[in-house]
Amino acid sequence: xxxxxxxxxxxxxxxxxxxxxxxxxxxxxxxxxxxxxxxxxxxxxxxxxxxxxxxxxxxxxxxxxxxxxxxxxxxxxxxxxxxxxxxxxxxxxxxxxxxxxxxxxxxxxxxxxxxxxxxxxxxxxxxxxxxxxxxxxxxxxxxxxxxxxxxxxxxxxxxxxxxxxxxxxxxxxxxxxxxxxxxxxxxxxxxxxxxxxxxxxxxxxxxxxxxxxxxxxxxxxxxxxxxxxxxxxxxxxxxxxxxxxxxxxxxxxxxxxxxxxxxxxxxxxxxxxxxxxxxxxxxxxxxxxxxxxxxxxxxxxxxxxxxxxxxxxxxxxxxxxxxxxxxxxxxxxxxxxxxxxxxxxxxxxxxxxxxxxxxxxxxxxxxxxxxxxxxx
Amino acid sequence: xxxxxxxxxxxxxxxxxxxxxxxxxxxxxxxxxxxxxxxxxxxxxxxxxxxxxxxxxxxxxxxxxxxxxxxxxxxxxxxxxxxxxxxxxxxxxxxxxxxxxxxxxxxxxxxxxxxxxxxxxxxxxxxxxxxxxxxxxxxxxxxxxxxxxxxxxxxxxxxxxxxxxxxxxxxxxxxxxxxxxxxxxxxxxxxxxxxxxxxxxxxxxxxxxxxxxxxxxxxxxxxxxxxxxxxxxxxxxxxxxxxxxx
Numbered sequence: 001x002x003x004x005x006x007x008x009x010x011x012x013x014x015x016x017x018x019x020x021x022x023x024x025x026x027x028x029x030x031x032x033x034x035x036x037x038x039x040x041x042x043x044x045x046x047x048x049x050x051x052x053x054x055x056x057x058x059x060x061x062x063x064x065x066x067x068x069x070x071x072x073x074x075x076x077x078x079x080x081x082x083x084x085x086x087x088x089x090x091x092x093x094x095x096x097x098x099x100x101x102x103x104x105x106x107x108x109x110x111x112x113x114x115x116x117x118x119x120x121x122x123x124x125x126x127x128x129x130x131x132x133x134x135x136x137x138x139x140x141x142x143x144x145x146x147x148x149x150x151x152x153x154x155x156x157x158x159x160x161x162x163x164x165x166x167x168x169x170x171x172x173x174x175x176x177x178x179x180x181x182x183x184x185x186x187x188x189x190x191x192x193x194x195x196x197x198x199x200x201x202x203x204x205x206x207x208x209x210x211x212x213x214x215x216x217x218x219x220x221x222x223x224x225x226x227x228x229x230x231x232x233x234x235x236x237x238x239x240x241x242x243x244x245x246x247x248x249x250x251x252x253x254x255x256x257x258x259x260x261x262x263x264x265x266x267x268x269x270x271x272x273x274x275x276x277x278x279x280x281x282x283x284x285x286x287x288x289x290x291x292x293x294x295x296x297x298x299x300x301x302x303x304x305x306x307x308x309x310x311x312x313x314x315x316x317x318x319x320x321x322x323x324x325x326x327x328x329x330x331x332x333x334x335x336x337x338x339x340x341x342x343x344x345x346x347x348x349x350x351x352x353x354x355x356x357x358x359x360x361x362x363x364x365x366x367x368x369x370x371x372x373x374x375x376x
Numbered sequence: 377x378x379x380x381x382x383x384x385x386x387x388x389x390x391x392x393x394x395x396x397x398x399x400x401x402x403x404x405x406x407x408x409x410x411x412x413x414x415x416x417x418x419x420x421x422x423x424x425x426x427x428x429x430x431x432x433x434x435x436x437x438x439x440x441x442x443x444x445x446x447x448x449x450x451x452x453x454x455x456x457x458x459x460x461x462x463x464x465x466x467x468x469x470x471x472x473x474x475x476x477x478x479x480x481x482x483x484x485x486x487x488x489x490x491x492x493x494x495x496x497x498x499x500x501x502x503x504x505x506x507x508x509x510x511x512x513x514x515x516x517x518x519x520x521x522x523x524x525x526x527x528x529x530x531x532x533x534x535x536x537x538x539x540x541x542x543x544x545x546x547x548x549x550x551x552x553x554x555x556x557x558x559x560x561x562x563x564x565x566x567x568x569x570x571x572x573x574x575x576x577x578x579x580x581x582x583x584x585x586x587x588x589x590x591x592x593x594x595x596x597x598x599x600x601x602x603x604x605x606x607x608x609x610x611x612x613x614x615x616x617x618x619x620x621x622x
Contacts, residue, residue, distance in 0.1 A: 051505055076507030086502030090520040090595035100506050132597030148506075158505075 001027045002048060002156065002190060007057035009043050009213070017043040018213030020057070027062075027155075028186040032203035034193055035236070040213030041192045045158050048190060049078045061156060076100055079149030079157035079187070083165055085141040087133035093119070093144050094129035100152040111151075118147040123177055139170040146178070150185070159191045163198065175201055196237055200225065200244065208233050222248035246322035251315065252357050254324070256338055256347025264291070268299045280333035283308055288344045290314055290337050314339055317346055321361075325354045379566030380573055389570075394554065400578060402550035406469075406541045407582075410476030411534060418481045419526065422488025426495075426522070427514050435489055439482040447540050451475045455547055468547045479540055480533035487529020491522025524598055527590040531583055538579040542571075552578065 002025040009018040018040040025031035033041040046052040048059055050071045059066045066074055087096050097118055098111035106114075116126045122143040133141055142162060149157055163171045163178075179202065182189065193199050199206045200221040207218040210232055217229045225245040228234035238244070261284045262271045275281045275296040283291045283303060292308030299307055314337045315327035327336030328351035335348035383389060390396050425435045454471030462470055495518050503517045545553030555571025558564075591599075 049505060072507045072509050075505055080502065080505035082498055082502055084498040086498035088499050088517055090597045103507055134597060
């Protein structure tokens with residue numbers, strides 16, 4: 001557990017970067033600090049490992065006051081991941097990962113073995129061990145940065161916008177893998193980002209800071225979206241928060257409709273005969289995994305992958321209401337494709353069925369929680 | 377050209393106290409001692425300034441101003457000042473080394489300072505954030521990353537010192553400068569030209585040795601896969617560094 005005890009940082013010119021921050025980052029959870037630029041989120045993070053010294057207040061890690069510890073010793077016990085990865089260009093990937101173990105005096109062999117183990121952990125081949133950072137892509141460098149922070153197995157990790165310098169597709173992938181990794185490791189993580197979507201996706205709790213380093217609200221993502229405490233937080237979490245909030249609600253079991261399906265290579269006549277008057281037919285592969293929709297009236301010759309309409313998203317039976325609604329809304333046939341956990345086609349739903357499910361959940365929630373008890 | 381070849385191919389010029397090999401040895405000795413002294417002063421100072429950011433203003437200006445000092449004039453002043461206090465050869469050797477070292481300090485200082493200054497800020501931040509102490513950051517991250525620029529400073533200084541070490545002969549010392557001074561005295565233009573060619577060849581040979589050492593000393597991670605095309609770059613970057621600094 002990391003606890004901020006009325007922590008302030010004021011610069012000699014009178015700028016207050018952080019003003020009396022009171023906050024707790026619980027053990028084994030991801031706490032995300034988010035806010036506009038100048039809100040002191042990075043300053044707050046960097047005060048934890050004393051890269052910046054607070055002007056007043058204390059920061060506790062479990063029951064230890066960080067200000068009483070030797071700064072270098074403190075930092076060796078805290079994983080540190082930064083935006084540009086900050087890899088040492090003159091050292092190989094393995095040597096980079098082994099930095100903290102070597103500082104702690106591990107022997108070379110053990111440190112290298114640990115580096116190779118971590119490379120695999122972060123999803124990189126061990127053949128990367130003897131490459132130099134300049135030979136890696138930005139996303140790969142960032143993975144090495146995470147591996148390096150994990151090397152000595154620190155209980156606490158600080159991450160300062162670690163995924164913001166990579167492209168959106170890679171970022172999404174890194175975020176998913178980060179969550180999977182955290183699922184295994186259960187570190188106490190403080191994570192800084194300026195991206196509210198990233199905060200909501202990754203955070204077990206999200207702390208929204210306003211300019212001047214004041215805590216505006218700290219809450220679980222769903223609560224933050226559902227009950228922002230003031231206009232600042234409401235503005236910051238964004239306009240479509242009602243819709244995004246559905247991303248935190250598991251999809252209930254809905255009655256799924258069966259669907260006529262076709263395969264790649266089926267002739268146009270076959271498809272039309274099976275579809276009847278229905279303009280769209282779902283195309284699946286040999287494993288009954290959905291590939292896309294085909295327009296029954298327009299298809300000529302045989303069904304090929306070029307004529308598939310791939311605009312529709314696919315929801316999983318164990319997904320969220322947001323996935324389910326989006327699948328229905330994005331489908332050209334207006335029927336959202338739902339798959340089982342193994343990816344095989346399970347059936348389709350209509351948007352109004354999803355909305356009905358949302359309405360009944362809300363009604364049930366309102367009945368369970370008397371009106372006016374909207375806590376922060 | 378013929379004069380030079382005739383002079384150089386005369387076996388009489390390659391033997392004894394005033395033979396070419398002995399002159400080269402003297403020349404190299406002055407140069408090496410001066411460079412070592414300059415490096416001992418300039419590299420730690422450059423690293424310190426680059427690491428702490430303290431005294432940046434001083435380094436930039438001193439390095440710039442020092443390059444404008446005329447070596448020959450300084451040599452005569454040094455001989456007049458130091459000569460009477462020293463005896464024997466030292467009366468001339470010491471002033472000579474001082475002048476050469478003064479010449480070598482600015483490029484080495486600028487290289488070391490710029491090398492550390494230009495280390496990727498995020499690498500430095502990460503080093504500190506992972507628990508390296510100040511000296512560890514300097515020796516394990518900043519110094520190795522600064523090596524390419526430190527080498528360019530050294531090579532640039534070496535070229536200047538080897539070329540300028542000829543002035544030792546003006547105060548009666550040895551080195552390849554003897555060929556120039558003595559040649560001038562007796563109007564032996566073949567000897568003078570041969571001396572000039574030898575100085576140039578020596579400077580290039582020493583630079584080549586430095587280039588080889590650099591290839592082994594600098595991490596492949598810094599030179600990258602562009603090793604082949606980069607071989608000519610360090611010198612150019614040293615010059616540009618010096619220009620921006622002065």
